Amino acid sequence: GAVVSQHPSRVICKSGTSVKIECRSLDFQATTMFWYRQFPKKSLMLMATSNEGSKATYEQGVEKDKFLINHASLTLSTLTVTSAHPEDSSFYICSASSGGPDTDTQYFGPGTRLTVL
């Protein structure tokens, strides 16, 4: 089946530093990847849509200069949290589509737990 990986699985950083999270589709090519964040006991919230070879589309209220997204290839998208602050601490989840003419299911990565001290 379609597998999406994320790295790192968890990261702890100091306030003011930048953190990069990688999202990879391991056995398929993904033209589009999505980034979500999830706070404890809450549902997933879409942050941005990442398109290979073009700029990401951000949801309202998500700062594009703070959450930099790069989709350099059909199997890799990265999310960089710049100048991270404690309020950025969250669970970040990416997803990608396996594509197909009949069905096009969205598969999710295992998530990255970011803790900003």
Added chain:
Amino acid sequence: LAKTTQPISMDSYEGQEVNITCSHNNIATNDYITWYQQFPSQGPRFIIQGYKTKVTNEVASLFIPADRKSSTLSLPRVSLSDTAVYYCLVGDRYTGRRALTFGSGTRLQVQP
């Protein structure tokens, strides 16, 4: 995307069948119904998708009445490992082509 309503939480015991109902009164003609499962600190996992009547796979069954204004996810003989949050989503069957709007989900707790 059509708005969905699910129970916030449900409790069950091991070996029982669990049915989680989702209401989607404003479902559009072309909309499909998709269910995801999420364990704590993990990404959601696709369970099942359907359009009408009944769909069954190795994990669950999905029952959709003729008016399609609701759907029921059925988990046969649940075990402790089925304790998770279950999300019902309604929209284009090509879930991979657009971002998904997650509702609050149903938190299922399975007791021994």
